[in-house]
Amino acid sequence: MSTQTNYRILAINPGSTSTKVALFENDTLLLQETLRYDTHELADFAHVPEQYAFRRDTLLQWLEKHGIGVTSLDAVVGRGGLFGPLESGTYAVNQAMLVEMRAVGPREHASNLGVLMAEEIAGLAGVSAFTVDPVTVDELDDLARFSGLAGIERHSIAHALNIKAVARRAAADHGARYEDLNLVIAHLGGGVSVTAHRQGRMVDVSGALDAGPFSPERSGTLPLLDVIELCFEGGCSKKEIRKKLIGQGGLVSYLGTNSAIEVGRRIAAGDEKALQVARAMAYQIAKEIGAMATVLEGEVDAIVLTGGVAHWSELVEWINTRIGFIAPVWTYPGEDEMLALALGALRVLCGEETAREYAPR
Ligand SMILES: Nc1ncnc2c1ncn2[C@@H]1O[C@H](COP(=O)(O)OP(=O)(O)O)[C@@H](O)[C@H]1O
Numbered sequence: 001m002s003t004q005t006n007y008r009i010l011a012i013n014p015g016s017t018s019t020k021v022a023l024f025e026n027d028t029l030l031l032q033e034t035l036r037y038d039t040h041e042l043a044d045f046a047h048v049p050e051q052y053a054f055r056r057d058t059l060l061q062w063l064e065k066h067g068i069g070v071t072s073l074d075a076v077v078g079r080g081g082l083f084g085p086l087e088s089g090t091y092a093v094n095q096a097m098l099v100e101m102r103a104v105g106p107r108e109h110a111s112n113l114g115v116l117m118a119e120e121i122a123g124l125a126g127v128s129a130f131t132v133d134p135v136t137v138d139e140l141d142d143l144a145r146f147s148g149l150a151g152i153e154r155h156s157i158a159h160a161l162n163i164k165a166v167a168r169r170a171a172a173d174h175g176a177r178y179e180d181l182n183l184v185i186a187h188l189g190g191g192v193s194v195t196a197h198r199q200g201r202m203v204d205v206s207g208a209l210d211a212g213p214f215s216p217e218r219s220g221t222l223p224l225l226d227v228i229e230l231c232f233e234g235g236c237s238k239k240e241i242r243k244k245l246i247g248q249g250g251l252v253s254y255l256g257t258n259s260a261i262e263v264g265r266r267i268a269a270g271d272e273k274a275l276q277v278a279r280a281m282a283y284q285i286a287k288e289i290g291a292m293a294t295v296l297e298g299e300v301d302a303i304v305l306t307g308g309v310a311h312w313s314e315l316v317e318w319i320n321t322r323i324g325f326i327a328p329v330w331t332y333p334g335e336d337e338m339l340a341l342a343l344g345a346l347r348v349l350c351g352e353e354t355a356r357e358y359a360p361r
Pocket residue numbers: 015188189190191216258259260261262264307308309310311312334335
């Protein structure tokens with residue numbers, strides 16, 4: 001057990017258009033900023049790994065601007081990306097992770113850059129780099145892995161960092177332990193993840209990138225035959241199709257914006273199309289939550305709604321109307337991924353938890 005009592009932790013969370021960065025002393029936030037990038041600044045990079053040096057430099061400039069010497073840090077923690085499947089927890093960044101995150105391929109997401117930046121800054125500081133509950137946390141039941149086509153498996157890709165943190169917080173707020181509850185948790189952000197949790201394990205997952213309900217910028221599950229047509233008509237490249245579905249799907253495709261706030265404004269101004277699309281999104285989210293209740297065989301202690309879109313009370317109400325019969329609905333709008341990252345690193349620094357070692361399965 002460590003005898004040191006104060007730890008300065010730098011947390012790094014790359015998103016599609018920004019990198020969030022925060023400095024903590026233990027669990028106290030000292031400074032946080034979202035380093036935003038103009039679309040044209042990222043447009044020249046064909047693949048996510050190519051953005052690395054540009055984003056790292058903006059981060060180093062931020063540290064310099066605020067007079068944060070790297071040698072003052074005790075650990076650096078980055079949001080973890082599309083690794084192979086792994087158990088929930090805090091991981092020491094290792095070579096296997098770095099190799100996967102540097103690779104160009106179908107498993108690209110901005111969060112892939114988190115461990116790369118954490119490793120470089122931790123190297124300069126001479127301290128450890130960590131990642132916590134990456135997006136590929138996989139605790140799926142075996143039955144949940146079947147897709148319906150031999151050779152294609154359903155996979156676990158979700159907003160695991162926020163979902164696990166909210167699960168622990170919601171359970172504690174209701175006088176329980178996450179490990180003692182059955183929960184359905186939906187993260188409603190730019191992408192939507194709907195997840196089933198049986199006594200502390202996320203046993204089924206739908207959504208986030210390529211399945212489930214449509215979301216502000218992703219199409220979710222689509223009719224297969226139409227997708228086949230889309231791929232072979234019109235000469236679109238694989239990359240263009242991917243972008244159309246993940247980035248320009250969902251609200252973007254129907255209404256030209258990924259901002260749920262903007263859609264709410266349009267509805268308030270009497271825009272009937274915006275109203276219908278938003279109600280359809282709520283309908284699909286509710287339907288997926290219902291499906292996850294069947295995964296838990298109806299034994300659901302609570303349904304938890306979180307993520308930025310959970311701030312939208314009208315939409316939450318439309319969802320609640322359809323799911324209220326299943327279990328109580330607890331709403332935790334927004335996300336606190338920066339704190340979740342810092343707390344994950346802190347548990348290891350304090351000796352409460354041992355950092356896990358990632359080995360591709
Ligand atoms: N107060 C709010 N009311 C309605 N929608 C909101 C609010 N705040 C954020 N959002 C919406 O949440 C979405 C982004 O979700 P968020 O969880 O912040 O990000 P992400 O999951 O993409 O990291 C956007 O569509 C944004 O418009």
